[in-house]
Amino acid sequence: MGDKPKLVAFGICFVHERTFAFNPDTVITVPIDPATGLPPDMGGDAGRAISRPICDVCIGKINPMRIKRGLDAIAPAGDQGS
Ligand SMILES: [Zn+2]
Numbered sequence: 001m002g003d004k005p006k007l008v009a010f011g012i013c014f015v016h017e018r019t020f021a022f023n024p025d026t027v028i029t030v031p032i033d034p035a036t037g038l039p040p041d042m043g044g045d046a047g048r049a050i051s052r053p054i055c056d057v058c059i060g061k062i063n064p065m066r067i068k069r070g071l072d073a074i075a076p077a078g079d080q081g082s
Helices: 056-068
Strands: 009-012 019-022 029-032 050-053
Touching: none
Parallel strands: none
Antiparallel strands: 009 019, 029 050
8 A cells, every 4th residue: 555556558569569558658669760660779760750659568679789889778657557
């Protein structure tokens, strides 16, 4: 008891393209160039990029690839479903 009520939103993870539940205050979003499907630090155009939500499961799958390429890991929000 005493926990603040959480907001729950549903959106589509841009990686696995399925609906997932998340807290809109803490969900991780990644800028994605809709023309290439890539974030600017992986070759997408920063000027066209729009923020897209990503689920914790996909963050866990993507981070090893980002680290291998010398990019920073994305920190998961930690309170999402998938
Ligand atoms: Zn996902």
